[in-house]
Amino acid sequence: VGAAFVHATASLVQLVRELRISLNELDKPREEGDTPIRRLLRCQLSAHDVLAALLSRYGYTLIVAFTSAMLTFPFGFFRSSPQEVINQLFGSARFELTARWANPSLIVNLVIFTVCKFVFTCIAVGCPISCGVYTPVFLIGASGGRCFGELLNMVTPESYPITAGGYAVVGAAAMAAGVTRTISTAVIVFELTGQLNHMLPVLVAVLIATAVGNSLNASIYDTMMQLNNLPYLRPLSVTVGRRTAQDVMDTSVLALSCPCTYMDARDLLWQGRFNEFPVVDASGLLIGSVSRATLE
Incomplete structure (x- = not known):
């Protein structure tokens, strides 16, 4: 009904x-x-x-x-x-x-x-x-x-x-x-x-x-x-719940390796287009993040 x-x-x-x-x-x-x-x-x-x-x-x-x-x-x-x-x-x-x-x-x-x-x-x-x-x-x-x-x-x-x-x-x-x-x-x-x-x-x-x-x-x-043609959130399909972070992440992000030099930071600012950069160790493990303003 x-x-x-x-x-x-x-x-x-x-x-x-x-x-x-x-x-x-x-x-x-x-x-x-x-x-x-x-x-x-x-x-x-x-x-x-x-x-x-x-x-x-x-x-x-x-x-x-x-x-x-x-x-x-x-x-x-x-x-x-x-x-x-x-x-x-x-x-x-x-x-x-x-x-x-x-x-x-x-x-x-x-x-x-x-x-x-x-x-x-x-x-x-x-x-x-x-x-x-x-x-x-x-x-x-x-x-x-x-x-x-x-x-x-x-x-x-x-x-x-x-x-x-x-x-x-x-x-x-x-x-x-x-x-x-x-x-x-x-x-x-x-x-x-x-x-x-x-x-x-x-x-x-x-x-x-x-x-x-x-x-x-x-x-x-x-x-x-x-x-009324108003925007609204449509229901998610069943396949969306099976996706992982690897399926949707952007792999083109540049990271700042630790330890690094001033030249590495300068190259990262010139090549990168983001306002926040990840900081990783020698093995690629995420340590934290640093903003573009801090590097500049």
């Missing part, structure tokens, strides 16, 4: 970028003419250019904000703060006691919350505004895990009690780790919940989510850097 979130976000960002490029192409200079028809067409095209420029700059963000508000406001659980939602999802109490989650159905509300949060988070990441990623995907995983736990609670007999909040904790950690590829998510979950009862399933879920995500695509942060 984390890898799917990264792929969906990258696709939406690329789609919006192509849309902006196509709208900006409307700003090309128009052919001049003196006839009334051409003047009318120029006025229409100029108005269209202004509208296209406004839409390309602000329209996407405004449309996303208006659509998300219209779709999420009717549901009471969307009007809660992220902290309240996390506390409710991680809690051991049943949601039937909360009217916002019980009507019309607990499972339906959890599915709606998970799907809407997934879609709108993917869209929001592509908006030209500053927004967070970690907390929304944390909520997505928590709601999905809580939904799975509630389904298990419905199908299992009462003699086997299931804590749905534990599945929410595991789901939140797995989703956050799958999107951001950070193992430290497990530690954040432990500190957030204040207990270590679910330490083993959380660690296993985080490791599996990170491994599966790395095998499919890059993290959300690396993906956004690639789309």
Whole structure:
């Protein structure tokens, strides 16, 4: 799911970028003419250019904000703060006691919350505004895990009690780790919940989510850097770890043998191009280094 979130976000960002490029192409200079028809067409095209420029700059963000508000406001659980939602999802109490989650159905509300949060988070990441990623995907995983736990609670007999909040904790950690590829998510979950009862399933879920995500695509942060053509450190290949210092060192470095004369030091300054020179003994063993300024 984390890898799917990264792929969906990258696709939406690329789609919006192509849309902006196509709208900006409307700003090309128009052919001049003196006839009334051409003047009318120029006025229409100029108005269209202004509208296209406004839409390309602000329209996407405004449309996303208006659509998300219209779709999420009717549901009471969307009007809660992220902290309240996390506390409710991680809690051991049943949601039937909360009217916002019980009507019309607990499972339906959890599915709606998970799907809407997934879609709108993917869209929001592509908006030209500053927004967070970690907390929304944390909520997505928590709601999905809580939904799975509630389904298990419905199908299992009462003699086997299931804590749905534990599945929410595991789901939140797995989703956050799958999107951001950070193992430290497990530690954040432990500190957030204040207990270590679910330490083993959380660690296993985080490791599996990170491994599966790395095998499919890059993290959300690396993906956004690639789309924006920003420099970043690419992962090292397996063969890099097998190289030794001899494979990458520069063998053309001149060394100062000890003992040496003033003539040797002068020749080293004339021939060498470095600001620091190694000092070796008669057998070639490194003793230390000397700077060019000291020799001069």
